[in-house]
């Protein structure tokens with residue numbers, strides 16, 4: 001296991017982990033279980049982290065996430081469920097609806 005990156009929130013952590021798994025780099029989200037006691041810990045101790053199962057995937061996995069960050073940053077409200085979607089994603093992480101095209 002190798003720690004790859006810290007995610008800004010649980011939803012994005014799950015999206016990143018899924019993306020890495022789909023790309024062939026098995027990854028898991030850790031520390032999510034601490035969110036229930038978030039008030040008792042420094043905020044940066046509670047953020048979810050992405051861990052790779054195989055350390056040799058680290059370079060490729062970082063490249064994959066870097067590509068994701070180079071996408072135009074968008075922030076939009078899902079027309080189907082009202083969720084705020086951030087981080088360059090074109091699909092609502094909550095319900096799967098596609099980003100509206102204007």
Ligand SMILES: [Zn+2]
Nearest residue numbers: 078081092095
């Ligand atoms: Zn939605």
